[in-house]
Amino acid sequence: MKRRAVRKLTNLVALTLSGLATAIGLFFLGAILWTLIKNGLAGLSPRVFTEMTPPPGSSGGLLNAIYGSVVMTLIGILIGGPIGMLAGTYLAEYGRTTRVATVIRFVNDVLLSAPSIIIGLFVYELLVIRMGHFSAIAGAVALAIIAMPVTVRTTEDMLNLVPQGMKDASTAMGAYPWRTITSVIYPAARSGMLTGLLLAVARISGETAPLLFTALNNQFWSTNVLAPMANLPVVIFQFALSPYPNWQQLAWSGALLITASILILSVTARIVVSSLNPAGKR
Amino acid sequence: MNAVAAIEPRHAIGQRLRERLFRGATVVAALIVLLLLGGVALSLLTGAWPALAHFKLSFLTREIWNPVTDQYGALAPVYGTLVTSFLALLLAIPVSFGIAIFLTELAPVWLKRPVGVAIELLAAVPSIIYGIWGLFVLSPILQAHVQPWLINWLGPLPLIGKLFQGPPYGIGILTASFVLAIMVIPFIAAVMRDVFETVPDVLKESGYGLGATTWEVIWQVVVPYARTGMIGGIMLGLGRALGETMAVTFVIGNAHRVGSSLLAPGTTISASIANEFAEAVGDLYTSSLVALGALLFLITFTVIAAARLMLLRLDRRALSSV
Numbered sequence: 314m315k316r317r318a319v320r321k322l323t324n325l326v327a328l329t330l331s332g333l334a335t336a337i338g339l340f341f342l343g344a345i346l347w348t349l350i351k352n353g354l355a356g357l358s359p360r361v362f363t364e365m366t367p368p369p370g371s372s373g374g375l376l377n378a379i380y381g382s383v384v385m386t387l388i389g390i391l392i393g394g395p396i397g398m399l400a401g402t403y404l405a406e407y408g409r410t411t412r413v414a415t416v417i418r419f420v421n422d423v424l425l426s427a428p429s430i431i432i433g434l435f436v437y438e439l440l441v442i443r444m445g446h447f448s449a450i451a452g453a454v455a456l457a458i459i460a461m462p463v464t465v466r467t468t469e470d471m472l473n474l475v476p477q478g479m480k481d482a483s484t485a486m487g488a489y490p491w492r493t494i495t496s497v498i499y500p501a502a503r504s505g506m507l508t509g510l511l512l513a514v515a516r517i518s519g520e521t522a523p524l525l526f527t528a529l530n531n532q533f534w535s536t537n538v539l540a541p542m543a544n545l546p547v548v549i550f551q552f553a554l555s556p557y558p559n560w561q562q563l564a565w566s567g568a569l570l571i572t573a574s575i576l577i578l579s580v581t582a583r584i585v586v587s588s589l590n591p592a593g594k595r
Numbered sequence: 596m597n598a599v600a601a602i603e604p605r606h607a608i609g610q611r612l613r614e615r616l617f618r619g620a621t622v623v624a625a626l627i628v629l630l631l632l633g634g635v636a637l638s639l640l641t642g643a644w645p646a647l648a649h650f651k652l653s654f655l656t657r658e659i660w661n662p663v664t665d666q667y668g669a670l671a672p673v674y675g676t677l678v679t680s681f682l683a684l685l686l687a688i689p690v691s692f693g694i695a696i697f698l699t700e701l702a703p704v705w706l707k708r709p710v711g712v713a714i715e716l717l718a719a720v721p722s723i724i725y726g727i728w729g730l731f732v733l734s735p736i737l738q739a740h741v742q743p744w745l746i747n748w749l750g751p752l753p754l755i756g757k758l759f760q761g762p763p764y765g766i767g768i769l770t771a772s773f774v775l776a777i778m779v780i781p782f783i784a785a786v787m788r789d790v791f792e793t794v795p796d797v798l799k800e801s802g803y804g805l806g807a808t809t810w811e812v813i814w815q816v817v818v819p820y821a822r823t824g825m826i827g828g829i830m831l832g833l834g835r836a837l838g839e840t841m842a843v844t845f846v847i848g849n850a851h852r853v854g855s856s857l858l859a860p861g862t863t864i865s866a867s868i869a870n871e872f873a874e875a876v877g878d879l880y881t882s883s884l885v886a887l888g889a890l891l892f893l894i895t896f897t898v899i900a901a902a903r904l905m906l907l908r909l910d911r912r913a914l915s916s917v
Binding site: 339427429462520522 | 610614617620621623624634635696697714720725727728730777810813838869872885888
């Protein structure tokens with residue numbers, strides 16, 4: 314009887330601890346969001362969206378940084394997205410279990426978890442040194458390299474979900490693989506692939522480290538992609554570490570903006586996936 | 596394919612050309628992925644070469660980091676990177692394990708999804724947000740409440756006492772480890788949950804059938820079955836912690852030294868690069884920073900590759916969240 318009591322007690326303690334661990338995780342999510350909302354909302358006014366980043370001491374907004382972030386993310390996904398989708402298509406439809414495909418899959422998984430600052434250094438060596446100066450396009454290329462592995466992975470996973478029977482039916486009608494892929498498989502996997510793109514956008518829009526020495530920053534309005542361009546993450550970095558209250562306030566507002574948009578993107582992506590695959594667990 | 600050519604000869608030529616073009620495009624895209632990794636390694640090595648040639652092996656063993664005299668050594672950043680990542684894992688593994696157990700074995704069905712998504716959202720928050728939160732919220736709390744306590748109670752102890760001596764700066768190695776731990780928890784938890792879900796129900800039911808408690812089933816059936824995958828997940832978290840930049844840069848203090856106290860400011864490889872690269876003047880300075888990057892690449896590549904090889908044995912589709 315005594316052993317049984319000890320076993321039940323151990324069970325109770327262990328399970329309580331695991332519930333506690335979950336509470337800890339949720340607590341930190343709550344704490345971070347609460348801090349962002351509390352500090353970010355205070356400075357969130359229309360001026361944030363209509364004025365340029367100010368010099369210390371005077372008021373201003375984040376317009377040029379928001380614009381720069383949108384432009385670089387967009388170029389990044391326009392370069393990284395299609396390459397990633399094509400590579401994912403190769404892995405799912407042409408390469409499959411060949412040795413080359415296995416190696417590429419492995420390399421892609423490594424790239425997926427590679428530190429983003431390394432990508433920044435790579436693009437610095439590749440573009441910034443050759444061009445002689447920092448530029449928005451270098452930042453966009455860095456973001457593209459980070460978005461690519463994400464897209465490769467999701468595209469391959471989504472194409473694999475398309476039932477083999479559909480592919481066989483198309484092949485049996487005499488369609489070449491490219492026809493089967495573009496007319497049967499892509500339409501069937503469309504929302505899944507879009508979700509992958511959304512996740513890739515969410516992933517790159519908050520990246521800071523690779524932009525520090527590719528796009529750098531620009532205090533003024535600039536639409537020239539060959540010149541340094543302001544962007545939200547780097548502005549948040551510089552302003553948050555500055556001693557000026559108005560800069561710190563803008564950093565918090567920027568942080569709230571960026572986190573809110575990323576969380577909305579991720580949640581949307583998840584909703585699309587779950588409506589797509591109701592039998593799936595998530 | 597030949598049948599098609601026989602029925603529609605003219606049409607088929609265009610078809611075949613398009614097939615070749617499309618296939619070629621996917622192959623090129625796949626090769627870009629393949630070459631990218633090699634390109635990254637090569638460019639880092641080229642950039643690091645001047646520093647490595649100048650300092651030789653002493654680059655790895657020296658603590659000095661002085662832009663004025665142009666003397667650089669990687670010891671302090673490497674030490675900081677390893678110590679913060681190790682401590683972060685020490686804090687994160689038990690919590691992640693608990694979350695994974697809760698999500699797979701305990702939570703009622705209606706709670707599983709929202710809690711799972713919330714934990715995954717924690718992983719989606721950009722690292723710079725963790726950085727400013729760590730600097731403005733966490734480190735004042737640690738400085739005022741936690742660190743004095745550690746200094747009082749653990750400082751006088753033999754052996755480990757050294758780790759907890761000195762003034763409570765707020766920012767430093769310990770704070771950075773703490774922020775890193777919060778960042779890697781969702782990653783490790785998500786992989787562990789996915790791995791736990793691959794355990795066949797029959798195995799668990801046999802355990803319950805023999806009268807085992809939930810905890811006994813978890814510890815004696817689920818964990819042994821999922822061991823490789825769990826280690827893979829932990830290594831993935833480690834890879835993430837080693838390379839994490841912005842969150843650490845805010846709270847580490849950027850001091851190039853190897854101190855015995857965990858409360859003192861230090862630096863990591865990524866934090867040094869982030870703080871100094873844009874302002875680095877002189878070829879040797881820049882090259883030394885790139886050499887740090889190459890070291891980081893080597894370390895993380897080893898860890899990530901090992902993690903991926905361990906996870907490779909599992910069904911890829913079962914691991915949706917990695």
